[in-house]
Amino acid sequence: MLNRVxxxxxxxxxxxxxxxxxxxxxxxxxxxxxxxxxxxxxEREADFIPVVTWRQLAETCANYLRKGRLTAVEGRIQVRNYENNEGKRVYVTEVIADNVRFLESSQSREGGNASGGGNMPEPPSYGGGGRGNSGNSGFSRNNNQDPFSGDGKPIDISDDDLPF
Incomplete structure (x- = not known):
């Protein structure tokens, strides 16, 4: 069985x-x-998918992610349910993320050096929870097996591409 997204x-x-x-x-x-x-x-349509992160990854996401930032998320789909105040069963489907990659720097979103010049840092990758990351302390750099690894150049996306 496999549950990866x-x-x-x-x-x-x-x-x-x-x-x-x-x-x-x-x-x-x-x-x-x-x-x-x-x-x-x-018109382009979009899906709005709820994502949950835990522990150190949660704190890192809260510190570095902001509205509009292009982000890659890897994790698993979870469906949970509860009974609301009216006694109705409510189902919630969400992605439990164990790896989050920031695909653009905050400089490029703020109109900084978006042309790919010399002083733009490579966006970091933050992972957490399980999957054999011991000795990694939740921080990982590019490797050849990472589907989100890039060459450190900014991604050319305008605000018109945002669905909101």
Missing amino acids: ILIGRLTRDPELRYTPAGVAVTQFTLAVDRPFTSQGG
């Missing part, structure tokens, strides 16, 4: 960082992911 999209708002009663950090945000086709009216 990889998404690339833009945050619809800043992440929300909270802590459980036991003191474990948890962050929630929504990723807008374009559909690969246009509607009958010729």
